[in-house]
Amino acid sequence: MTTARAPRLEKITPANLEAALALRVRPEQEFAVDPVAHSLAEAYVRPDKAWPRVIVADGRVVGFVMAFLDIDWRDDGTDVRSGLWRLTVAAEEQGKGYGRFAVTEVAEELRRRGKKTLHVTWHRGEHGPEDFYLTLGFEKTAEKVDEEHVGILRL
Template identity: 35%
Template sequence: MNAQVRLVEVTDANRDAVVAVRVRSGQERFVASVERSFLDAREHPEAEPWYRAAYDGDEPVGFVMLSWNLTPGPGLLGPYFLWRLLIGAPHQGRGYGTAILDQVVDLLRADGATELLTSCVPGDGSPQPFYLRYGFVPTGETDEDGEVVLRLDLGC
């Protein structure tokens, strides 16, 4: 499928619909909910959270949250860190994750970013194979939660 995705700011008008986007049962251990993401963003403003809902037409199909151009420090990887990427259960496997990352990468390059970091829990059902197929490579490091840190080179 050629996923047609647009990144949309989350507002009071669409917040409930975006929060309702949920991953498949069993995937919760690999990616936190949209609601948890909003809480994390509020609790950690020093992480420079930037988030958007991913829409196909009028329907929210996913969510993405990054740390945007932060100063790295203890517990803060960056300057650009993919904090959350989730695709709603009925929309998985249809190219939305790749389409979202393509748009994020374009935005980051326009902002002058040279790399994007992320982390993930390894294991059966982990998003790690998706990230590796996209082009992320393991850095050899783990974060404070024991997640594997991955890096995507944004050089042109």
């Protein structure tokens, strides 16, 4: 009997890039998340602010997560935040705990960096991720950014 290995996060490398780029959510979820290629382009131009990783389980890429680090939220230095920028779990891998694992790992990384809160934004809608984030303990705020709702998880 083969035992499943625990999921882990790995840096993006030439060996896993194509698998990361091939990740797709369910069609009805596409409105809520940008493609991985878009995320990696943002990480490339903002390497000091982006923390991209693939989610690997049993030797295969099952998802992608990217944190943001010390973003000047209001462009005036008064509100610097860190949090979850992107989360994609492949359509066929959803419901297996990989999203929860990735959020937990991002929270741990932010704690290691001395952060006290983890911010996230999401699109609302029938197939959006709001319930997922609320189940993980995020508090929905009254704030919106580009029509996305802002949530906060206290670390």
